[in-house]
Amino acid sequence: MAPRNRNKDKNPTAPVDDSPEALMERYSSVLTQLSERPYDRALHSSHLALVRQLGDDDGLEQARQMLGSYHPLTQDEWTEWIDDRRAKLDQDDMEPHVALLDLYSKSTRDILYMPLLESYSKHVISHYYISQGVLPPSTLSSNSDVDEQDQDEDEDADAAMNDVGSARRVGDPNPLLEAVYGLDSVREVREEVLAVGGRLLSESQSLWSIWRTFELDLLSLASTPEARAQQLANVDALFLARLAVPHMQIDDTFAAYSTFVTRHDNDHYGEKLPAANRVFSAAKKVVDERDAEERRLTQAKCSEKSFLAYLEWELEPKKPDYVQLRALFERALSHHPDSLEIWALYLDAFNRAPKASSNILAISERAVRALPQHAKLWVIYLRIAERFGLEVDQIFEKAYSTHLFDGDVEGLVALYQARAGFHRRQVDQLVAPGEEGDNIELIDLVVGVLREGISRVEEASKKGDPQLRLEKYLLRQLERFDRIEEATDLWESLTEDTPSSYAVWYGRADFLTRHNDIPTAHAVYVQGCSEHSLDYPEYLIDAWEAFEIQNGNLADLEFSLTKIARQRKGLGRKREREMKQYQEAQAAMASQDERAAQFIESAVAAEGGKKRERSPVAATEDDVSRTSVAQSSADVAMPAPPPKKIKTERAALSTPAPASTSNENEAPTRDRENSTVFVTVPSTTSMTENDLVTLFKDCGKFRECKLKTLGTSDVAMIEFMSSSDVLAARTKDKKRLRGEEIQVEVAWHSCLYVTNFPDEWDKEQVEKLFGEYGTIFDTRWPSKRFKSTRRFCYVQYTNASSASAATSALHNKELDSTHRLQALISDPNRKKGRTDADANNKELYIAGLSRYTKEHDLRRLFEPHGTIKGIRVSEDDQGECRGFAFVEYEDEASAQAALILNNTELKKRHISVTIAQARARGAQSAIDSNSSFKNRENKTALSDKSVRVTKIAPGTEEAIVQQAFEKLATVKLVTMSVGATHANVELDSAAEAGKVLLAAASEEGIVIDGTKVHVVADGPQLRGAAATSVGAQSMPRTSAPLLPRQAGRGRGRIGLGMRGKGSARGGLGMRSGPASSSASTSAGASVSPSSASVGALKTQDDFRALLNKGKK
DSSP states (O other), X not given: OOOXXXXXXXXXXXOOOOSXXXXXXXXXXXXXXXXXXXXXXXXXXXXXXXXXXXXXXHHHHHHHHHHHHHSOXXXXXXXXXXXXXXXXXXXXXXXXXXXXXXXXXXXXXXXXXXXXXXXXXXXXXXXXXXXXXXXXXXXXXXXXXXXXXXXXXXXXXXXXXXXXXXXXXXXXXXXXHHHHSOHHHHHHHHHHHHXXXXXXXXXXXXXXXXXXXXXXXXXXXXXXXXXXXXXXXXXXXXXXXXXXXXXXXXXXXXXXXXXXXXXXXXXXXXXXXXXXXHHHHHHHHHHXXXXXXXXXXXXXXXXXXXXXXXXXXXXXXXXXXXXXXXXXXXXXXXXXXXXXXXXXXXXXXHHSSOHHHHOHHHHHHHHHHHOTTOHHHHHHHHHHHHHTTOOHHHHHHHHHTTOTTTTOHHHHHHHHHHHHHHHHHHHHHHOOTTOGGGGHHHHHHHHHHHHHHHHHHHHHOTTOOTTOHHHHHHHHHHHHTTOHHXXXXXXXXXXXXXXXXXXXXXXXXXXXXXXXXXXXXXXXXHHHHTOTTOXXXXXXXXXXXXXXXXXXXXXXXXXXXXXXXXXXXXXXXXXXXXXXXXXXXXXHOOOHHHHHHHXXXXXXXXXXXXXXXXOOXXXXXXXXXXXXXXXXXXXXXXXOOOOSOOOTTSOOOSSOOOOOOOOTXXXXXXXXGGGEEEXXXXXXXXXXXXXXXXXXXXXOOEEEEEEEEETTEEEEEEEESSTHHHHHHGGXXXXXXXXXXXXXXXXXXXXXXXXXXXXXXOHHHHHHHHGGGSOEEEEEOOOSSSOTTOOXXXXXXXXXXXXXXXXXXXXXXXXXXXXXXXXXXXXXXXXXXXTTGGGGGGEEEEESOOTTOOHHHHHHHHGGGSOEEEEEEEEOTTSOEEEEXXXXXXXXXXXXXXXXXXXXXETTEEOEXXXXXXXXXXXXXXXXXXXXXXXXXXXXXXXXXXXXXXXXXXXXXXXXXXXXXXXXXXXXXXXXXTTOSOEEEEESXXXXXXXXXXXXXXXXXXXXXXXXXXXXXXXXXXXXXXXXXXXXXXXXOOSOOOOOSOOOOOOOOOOTTSOOTTOSSOOTTOOOOGGGGGGGSOTTOOOOHHHHTGGGOOOHHHHHHHHHXXXX
C-alpha cells in the first residue's frame, strides 16, 4: 500500500487534457518517438491506448501490426485483436474470414499459447458446420464424445445415418464459406495446430480431443457406406497418430481407441489392437520416464526454476530426445515467455543438436524478438549466424539499431566482443603468419570494430568499462599484428584515464619491458607508484622491485630501493591509521540485533529472580517488555488470568522509557568483513583446504574456510582470525597453485547490500536477478525472528568486477511502482545502524486499553490520521486484550499526527499513545516474531502445529529454511541455532502442519538449498501419523502416557491456603507434599496432582489453631 499523500489538497494534480486536439498532439509525439525507438514496448502501449481513445479502428489495426512487427504479442493482446476481427465477420464476404485465419496462424508462431490454439480449432470447426448448413454437436469440448451416442448398428445403418444428417441440417451449404472452411482446409488447420501444440506432455490432450470429437461427429454424419468407410479410416489414423505421441493421458487414449475399434470395426479388432499396442508401448515408456519430473513440475506450480530443472534432466543423456526436448522448451516458454534463462538454454541446447532436428536459426530469431534487450541472446545468435555463414555484421547492426543498449555498458561490451571475435577468426583462418601486410583490410576491420566499441562504451557511461575488456582485446590484437606504436599510445591513454588502477600501470610497464623499452618502463613504475589514488599500491611496488632487480642499472636500482622502502613505510603507517579508524568505528557501532538479544536475556534473568507483579491495564512500556519477555521465554503452559485489580497510582506514561543499550565502546570480537578474502583458481587445480593452509601459512590462522566449485573455477572464502592478516594474504594475488594463477580479493569488495525489493522475493529470485552479472558465491539473509518486516540481504560475488557491474546496472532500478531496488557495495567502513531503524518512528505503542478492545476499534480510531500498515493487539489465551497494542503507519508523519490521541477515551478508559521504543519492540519480537502478538499457546497446542526439521545442509541460514516452508504453508516462526542442522518450524495451525507433513511424505520430499531434509511432527496428536507418513522409525509402545516436553509450571496467582493454578508455591499454611516433585517423576509413572496433594490440605480449624498458637 502506497503512503498517503498528505499534501494532495495543497498541490492538486493537473487534469489530463483529453480534447481531440491534445490527443492528436500526443499521438503525433508518440509516432515520432516510435520512429526513433521502435523496440520500446512502452511506447507501443501508449500508441495503442491513444488510438483507442481516438476511436480510430484503422489506426488501431496499424498500431497492432506495428507492435507485432517488433515484439511478440501476449495472449491477451492476441485474444483482443482476434475478437475484434471476429466481430467484423460477414458470411457474404470472404476477405475478413481469410484475414482472420491468417491472424490466427500468426498467433501460433512466436509463443505457444494453448488457449489460442483451442480457439483457432473451434473457430474453423464451427464455421465448417455453418458452411455445410449443419448444426454442430450440442457441445464441442474435450469432454464430449460423439462416439458415445446411442445409435443402432444394424442392417438399417444407412437409414440411421441419413436420419442424423437430416435432423441437424438447418439450411443450404454456403459456397463462399465452403471455399474458406472446406474440409481439406479445416484438416490443414488441424495439422498446423497439432504440430505446434500436440506434443506438450500434459496440456495437449484437450487440444487433440477437440479434433477427435470433430472427426467422430463427421463419422456420425457420413451419409453413404463409402463415406463412412473413408471417415472410419480417418478416425483410425487420427487415433494411431495420437498414440505415437507421448502424453500423460495416453492410457485414456488407448482405452478410447479400443472402444472405438470394438464399436465400429470389431471384425479387425485382433489385427488393429496389437499393432496399436506396439505404438502405444513405445510412447508409454517415454511417459513413464518423465512421470516423476511431471509431478515435481505440477507440485511447483510450473515455476521457472522447476522448468529449468526439468530441462536440465532432459539434457543429461549424451543423445537427448530432441523431439521431447523441443516440446518441453515450448511448453516452458508458454508459461514463462520472458525468461532469459530458458531462452538461452534453448539456444545452447539446439545449437549442439543435429541439423536435421535443430531449426536453430528460427529459434534464434524468436529469442531475440522476444527479449531484444538481452545482449546474451544476440551474442549466441551471432555465433550461430557465423556457423551457418550468415551476415554477422547485419545481425549486429540490427541489435545495435534497437537502441536498447545505448546506456548498457555490459551489453555493448558483449556485442562488440562477439563482433570482433567473428572478424578475428576470419583473420585466423585466412591470414597465415607473416602475411599480415597483404591482408591489412581484414586486420583493420578487427581493430576498427574494437575502437568503435570503446568509443560507444565511453558514450554510454562516463566511467566506461571498469574492467577494460575491449581495451585489453585491442591491445592484444595490436601487439599480435606488431602495431607497437598504436599499442604504446593506447597504454599511455589508459594510464591517464584510469590512474588509480595498479593493473593498468603494471600492464603498461610489463608491455614496455617485453619490448625492451627499459627506461620508459622504469619511468612508468616511478610515476605509477607515486600516484596517491592507487587502489593496490603494494602490488605495483612489489612488481617495481622485481623489475629493477631483473632489468635496472645500478643507479636506477639504488634509487628505486630507496624510494620503495620509503613508500612501504608510508603505506604501513597509512594501513595502521585505517585499521585504527575502522576499529574505532566498529567499537562505536553496536549491532542492533545483539543489543536486542542482550536486552531479552537481561529481561528474562531479571524476571526469573522475582515474583511477578499484578500488571495494571494501563501498563508502562517497561512492564510490558519485562512481563512479555518472561512469559515468552519460559513458554508458560497456562497463562495467568487477567488481573482483577488496578493500581491507580500507576497511570499510563505519556513519555516512552529509554531504550536499553549495550556498551558501545566495546570493541567487536569478530571482524568478519575485513578478515575475509576470496581465492579463485581454475577448477582443474582441484584446490583443497590443505593447499590453502600451506599457501597462506605465513599470513595467519584460519577461523573458517569454505570451498565451492562454481562453473570452471574453484572458489574459497577464507576468514582469518585477525583483519591484519588480510594485508599479508593480499600479497598472494597472482601467485600460482599447481601451475595456475590464483586471484585473491578482499571479500567485502565483492559483497552487495541489497534492499527495497518486494516482500515475496526469496533467494531464488534475488540470485536470478543478480546472477546475470557474475558468479554468486552465496546470499545471506537476516532472521525474521525479531523483525518480520526486514527485507534485505547480502549478495556475495566471487570478484569485485561482478559486484561493480551489478551495482551499476541494478542500483535504483524500478522493480515496480513501489519498489526501487537498492544495491550497493557493503563497505564495512561506511556501515551504519540498521536501515530500518527509522521505521521505529512509524510505530505507536498504545497502553491502557480495555480488555474488550479489538483490532477494528483501534483501526477506527487511528485510521483518520494516516494509512495503517498493521495493528497488533496483545491477547491472552481467552482472546481478550492484555492492555496494550502496537499500531504501525506507512509513514512517520502519520504516526506523529496520531500522537494527538494520547489520553483519548476508548471504551471508558483513557489510553496512552507514544512512539514505540526498543524495549517494547524487543518484548514484542520475543513474544511473536511474525507480529501476530498473541500470547503463546499452551505447549500441547503449540507443538500440534509445529514440525521439526533435521538433516539440513550445514551452513544453511534460518531465513532460507523459512523461505522454503513459506512456499508450502503459512509460517509463524522458525527457530534455528547458528550452524545447526536442525530447526523447529511453527506453522499457523495444525492443518498447515499437516500440509507440510504431506509434502514431506511425498516422493520428492522437501528440498532446502539443494538438500532433501527430514521432517517429523512435533505435536502428540500428529506424532503417530508422522511416524508412518514421513518414514520415522516406529517407537516401541509403552504404558506411559504422552507427556508434554516441559513439566515445569507457570507462576499462577496464590490464594490463601490454596495452590494457585500452575503455581509452584503454596498459600498460608501450605506444606510441600509429594505433588511438588511430580515434575520429576519418571515417564512411566502416572501421578495425579489432586490425589498426591490431598494429604497436605488444611481446614479452617487448623488455621484457627495456628492463630491461637501465635497468641500464646
